[in-house]
Amino acid sequence: MAKHTEGSVRRVVEPVVTDAGLHLEDVAVTSAGARSVVRLTVDLAEDELGSLDLDRVADVSRLVSDALDADGTVSGAYVLEVGTPGTSRPLTELRHFKRARGRLVRVARTDGPQVTARLADVVDGALHLVEDGTGTQTQIALTDVAHANVEVELKRMSEVDLGDDDEEN
Structure with missing residues (x-):
């Protein structure tokens, strides 16, 4: 059926x-x-x-x-x-990677170290990644990706702007 x-x-x-x-x-x-x-x-x-x-x-x-x-x-x-697919969906298709632009991704290569970086773009069959903090740029061909996923980013409460700094409790 x-x-x-x-x-x-x-x-x-x-x-x-x-x-x-x-x-x-x-x-x-x-x-x-x-x-x-x-x-x-x-x-x-x-x-x-x-x-x-x-x-x-x-x-x-x-x-x-x-x-x-x-x-x-x-x-x-x-x-x-x-x-919706949600953030835990593995990135397996070109469109998945294009949708993940701007997000923090974890990419396991078929040969080489795993990379966790921000996906800047997908051009000519390659991921263009930028590491947060260092700004180090890396390119990985889609054919060299064993598996990848979006990393969930959570802010610490101390980093969240609630807009009430001047108010008393």
Whole structure:
């Protein structure tokens, strides 16, 4: 059921997601009792920086739901879940790296030391990295990447500007 349905769902929802200015990353259809669960992973276009906000996810979710209901691709009751890849997704495709520009990434090379640096750009099949603090620049060909991911950056409370320095508690 799942493989045939996933392809059918993709054919219906991909144009809807694309028209909304987003990229359809993945489609998964599973059974949950008498219902099907349709999970879509959407992301911003590769040339956009930043994160996909919940309002856009909600908007595309409504559009996708309407399209699936009108088409009848998923028979019976179903639950639609639309989400984003999240920061823990491995960077495996060129578009993943382009979307990660400006972020701190950890890159394990097929041969050579692991590098954690800010991804400045992706040009001609190579990652252009800049190490925070030192400014050291490194280029790594995509073909030399064993695996990579975005590093979650958390600020210490002492580094967070709450804008209330002049106020008393």
